[in-house]
Amino acid sequence: MSKSAKASLIDGKAIALSVRATIKEQVTKLIDQHGITPGLAVVLVGEDPASRVYVRNKEIATKKAGMTGFAHKLPENTSEADLLKLIEQLNTDPAVHGILVQLPLPKHINSTTIIEAITPAKDVDGLHPINAGYLMAGQKGHVPCTPKGSIVLAKSVAPDLTGMEAVIVGRSVLVGKPVAQLLLNENCTVTIAHSRTKNLADVVRRADLLIAAVGRPEMVRGDWIKKGAIVIDVGINRIADPQNEGKHRLVGDVAFAEALQVASAITPVPGGVGPMTIAMLLSNTYDAARALVK
Ligand code: NDP
Numbered sequence: 001m002s003k004s005a006k007a008s009l010i011d012g013k014a015i016a017l018s019v020r021a022t023i024k025e026q027v028t029k030l031i032d033q034h035g036i037t038p039g040l041a042v043v044l045v046g047e048d049p050a051s052r053v054y055v056r057n058k059e060i061a062t063k064k065a066g067m068t069g070f071a072h073k074l075p076e077n078t079s080e081a082d083l084l085k086l087i088e089q090l091n092t093d094p095a096v097h098g099i100l101v102q103l104p105l106p107k108h109i110n111s112t113t114i115i116e117a118i119t120p121a122k123d124v125d126g127l128h129p130i131n132a133g134y135l136m137a138g139q140k141g142h143v144p145c146t147p148k149g150s151i152v153l154a155k156s157v158a159p160d161l162t163g164m165e166a167v168i169v170g171r172s173v174l175v176g177k178p179v180a181q182l183l184l185n186e187n188c189t190v191t192i193a194h195s196r197t198k199n200l201a202d203v204v205r206r207a208d209l210l211i212a213a214v215g216r217p218e219m220v221r222g223d224w225i226k227k228g229a230i231v232i233d234v235g236i237n238r239i240a241d242p243q244n245e246g247k248h249r250l251v252g253d254v255a256f257a258e259a260l261q262v263a264s265a266i267t268p269v270p271g272g273v274g275p276m277t278i279a280m281l282l283s284n285t286y287d288a289a290r291a292l293v294k
Contacts, residue, residue, distance in 0.1 A: 007231070007263040010153050016275035019152070020065060023282050027066040030290060038289035039068040040098040040124065040281075041090045045083065045109065046076035051102045058100070061278045067285060070096060080109045084117050091119045097292070098124035098285035121291065124284035126178070135181050142284050146213075147179035149276025150232045151186065154209055157230055157265040162187040165206050169193045169220065169253070170213030175234055179211050200224075212253035222258025231259055231266040234273045 030036050040062045044055045055071070062069035072086060083105075090096045099122045105111045115123070120130040126144035134141030154161060166188035170176035176192060183190050193203050204210060204224040212220050213234035225231060235253030252269030259266055267273055 007266045010267045012272040013275045016279040019279040024065050039095045040285045041070040041096045043072045043101045045074045065282050087117045097289040144178045145277045145280035148280040151182050164188045164208040166209040167191045167207035168211040175213040214253045217251045218255040220254040225262045228264040231263045
């Protein structure tokens, strides 16, 4: 590839919009043919500004898909016992098919306890250990939204990932580990790198498909990337904008301008993986409601 060659952009926004349009059609059919309107309960505890934005976006997307949204906005000092009571109510509410508890929770609440209290069939975030186990065992269950969306984006440019060397940087329960499992299911040869990985740049250079999920602005440099690789940048990092004093901008975990010269395709930040996360949340909620049809 010549110096001026540019990778193609994987337009997460456009792909997410098309997925959402399909879900809307499916929802309409589910309502018309079976009288089931998918319902998503979103629970927010506290005032974290980023979480409020995420929850608002999820509420809007739910409505646009023709689903019913149930918003539960609780004060910061809500006790773990009260939150567990609400989860129990939502577990048994027939109008609620999906439950999402926005993370992070305030420090006095144990998020593992809360996630484990959600009925696995309604755990549309795919974080309950039962769903994690299904994924590991290759059985049907809810798959976490960001990993699921990352695979859709990779397959939009390479429909068959079989045999690819996939390198994931990051081993979180939310992103790195489930994405690794999904790539194994796609017959990739998978390497998971993390903060203790030696010679990280050399490990990344092996990747035909690179998934960066680290949370460190532009850590992955252009010369770490194999020519022609597909790059899925999950990272969302807010950094000061040198061109606009006092303002911030979002960047990924990959040095985008550098990677653009070497990769064959890359997701931008913003407008890449982010929009897919919400689309996959709607997809999981639809699946949870559809599962009720005999
Ligand atoms: P975590 O902080 O839970 O995990 C980060 C991972 O990166 C860890 O496994 C850590 O390794 C690894 N890591 C940290 N520093 C280094 C380093 N210097 N070299 C190699 N590996 C390193 O983050 P998440 O997985 O939750 O999120 C990752 C990024 O994705 C964040 O920017 C987050 O904002 C973004 N995100 C985006 C979403 C979206 O919708 N687009 C949704 C979810 C997350 P170790 O385990 O050894 O500590």
